[in-house]
Amino acid sequence: MEDKRSDCEAINIDIVNKVKPNMPEMRVLYELSDFFKVMGDSTRIQLLWALEESEMCVGDLAVLLNMTKSAVSHQLKVLRVAKLVRSEKKGKNVYYALDDHHVKSILEKALEHIGE
Amino acid sequence: MEDKRSDCEAINIDIVNKVKPNMPEMRVLYELSDFFKVMGDSTRIQLLWALEESEMCVGDLAVLLNMTKSAVSHQLKVLRVAKLVRSEKKGKNVYYALDDHHVKSILEKALEHIGE
DNA sequence: TACATAGTTGAACAACTGTTCATTTGTGTT
């Protein structure tokens, strides 16, 4: 039996037992929360929002968000690792673009939630 | 003129100027990122997932997630403040239920994203 | 080749976050 960390007994064992088998497996759980962690930063939301409209290079994104290139680059890396954006080098510049069609619809759903 | 924090000039001013007026206003921006921050924790995802299936009291949620009542209660408070769940006292127990119909569809969209 | 520019990187720092622990509040029971 696995070690027990809860400091009490179930009050409605039937409900607990009904819900338990439908809980997400560990891997899915962490992929979900990691995804939302990435979305949970105002700088990264701005970057995604901007890239929804047009692909842009790091310097232009820095001007648009009024931040240093370094700060923007760090956050773009987080988005790139999460596979939400992709980058392409064109001469001296690196252009970033959205790499996931779910981002837009999730942002829209979140806006619906907020607008109530 | 507002103070400039970016450490460079725009490379494609036309693109920056086209995108700029469509950027989200500060209030919306923070509401969006705050919402995703709340979703960006594996404990809170588990709580929402469980409550999607059935309303439950704190003790049962603690047993289900194998955590202390205190830890669960702290996270339920975060969800309550974010208006994602509501609570109702029934005798000695406090039952929590989902209080937002967008959560389910956002979780589903996020699952689609992960499943690729 | 030498130089300026675009972007990346890693260390450092302060700010924030989640769990634990001890305590408190409130309800039902004896």
Place this chain on the structure above:
DNA sequence: AACACAAATGAACAGTTGTTCAACTATGTA
């Protein structure tokens, strides 16, 4: 009233996160 139990709370702690700063790489140009 005294007690047991469910839940909430606040302080404390370790772990994480975002920005800054300085250094570095890579590309285009004089």
